[in-house]
Amino acid sequence: MHTLNLGILAHVDAGKTSLTERLLHTAGVVDTLGSVDDGSTRTDSLALERRRGITIKSAVVSFTLGTTTVNLIDTPGHPDFIAEVERVLGVLDGAVLVVSAVEGVQAQTRVLLRTLRRLRIPTLLFVNKTDRTGARYGSLLASIAERLSPDTVAMGATRHLGTREAATTPFTAADPGFTAALTELLTRHDDGLLAAYVDDPAALTHPRLLEALARQTARCLVHPVFFGSAATGAGIDALVDGITALLPAATGDPRAPARGTVFKVERTANGERTAYVRMVEGTVRTREVLRFRSPDGREGEGKVSAVGLFEDGGEVPVPAVGAGRIARLKGLTGIRIGDSVGEARAEAGGRHFAPPTLETVVLPVRPEDRGALHVALAHLADQDPLIAVRRDDLRREVSLSLYGEVQKEVIQATLADEFGVDVTFRTTTTICLERPVGTGAAAEFIDTDPNPFLATVGLRVDPAPYGSGVEFRREVELGSMPHSLMRAVEETVYSTLSQGIHGWQVTDCVVTQTHSGYWPRQSHSHGTFDKSMSSTAGDFRNLTPLVLMDALRRAGTQVYEPMHRFRLKLPMDTFGALVPVLARLGAVPEPPEPRGALCTVEGVVPAARVHELQQVLPGATRGEGVLESAFDGHRPVAGPVPERPRTDHDPLHRKEYLLRTVRRVAG
Structure with a gap:
């Protein structure tokens, strides 16, 4: 029996949850189809999800297709809940990206496939809602090739589009057009296949092409496209065959040391924390003491009190869970989303989508x-x-x-x-974000006014490349003072940079410790500890913000605001009236691309103004304008610099800081 951890992803309202429900029905897990509108689907279990008719939290449900156990993860489609999708991506063996046959390729669809391709997650496309009025086939395939990926191929033909009788007929070896399209697509990525075709076109038999399609799909080189309707069941059998034949099964040795990833955390009614874990290697058993580690180095351990395995649409208690499976573990107090469990190993990390703006x-x-x-x-x-x-x-x-x-x-x-x-x-x-624009350095020395702390700290701030984050270095010898004091300086640097000169997170810089010094632990003749003569970690945690912000002030910072890349489709004759609107919103449009009576305009706009652009667009384009937008990085703020209120003791103002920190002003 193989295991496949499958994600269902889409733009909101494309029909992900309905497709999940249909797959459960096809697998025999449910006798009656649930409805998103009625709030009766298996995966939208939260009361709020049922009321609003949208997926908010990812949900896991398991079923069997032939010899494959599928752990299906239904994810939110609304961009406001992209964090849920972010966490799921790291545990998937494959994905189905749902596209509406009526609305077509939408903004979130493009973001999702770009991310899936970047992470090399094998992906099938399912064009849903072929039974809805306005459903398309040929023009939609052209749009998919243009706006998603040219490496796609339709796996079947449709008939009676836009009606309840809409149906899909899978292509076979008897369809010469399909064979030609498949050959053209697959030979682009396989020189051996191309050479075989040049030598003898008949050598590329239908079974050989299907084998090559499975290999290239597994490598995320190509994306087969299936058409159908989750509402009527049309095309679902062909999609099921594609899932089991084209997407690779989970791998992993159950005898290896246990290793897994936490992608979801819930609390039970009594407040107990439970972790959803994808097992990568090994086996976890009940009553086993399991270590876990976060990406930032935080470590912990706990005894697994129960293991729940997803099976046939429900969850069953089991004594152990092995490699490739998804389970719920109880008893791991303190575990968080993103933690790795068991054997520590460097994983490909990093954020897949834009952070909240x-x-x-x-x-x-x-x-x-x-x-x-x-x-x-x-x-x-x-x-x-x-x-x-x-x-x-x-x-x-x-x-x-x-x-x-x-x-x-x-x-x-x-x-x-x-x-x-x-x-x-x-x-x-x-x-917003702050970035240093130059180099700045500062230092304060022990037992030297105006420094009231028993610590010497010197720091230099240098700008770093865009997107590099914050790096801490030392130009002082590690043995120049105890490790606990060195660590106190480093930790305080990172925490202090959460608020820069203007109150925003400081990023893309290198902070170097240039000076260090301390007074060793002192005691009176009778052996009692004398705090007034001994340096502590608190001295370094209190002094470091003053030195760091002094250095940062000398370096200077630039405030950057988040930007969105937008794409507008609108009538050509309305573009002139829209230009001053875009200018007022701080948008920078590129020259329009005419396409008959319509035109396409791309550009960038401040993230803060996207909602306003959505509101004014219908009136400016006679209701015909269509907007897509997605995060596109940061740019320097034009005009007045926005300030963010500080939440700390404000080391930018020394007198107030010292009053709040040591209750006295030195010097």
């Missing part, structure tokens, strides 16, 4: 709920680490990072429904 302050309606709100947000951050909770203890406020307004509404409803905390939000703002 929006931020809002969340406030309890009832002031007495402030403590309950902090607890609830900590629970939500466990389940979604990209909801970066930023606490401002000075103002007693909490900020959240967001992808969009829909996510904010969902968080508000979740806090009310699950935690009984009613909240309101302040106006959503854009999250």
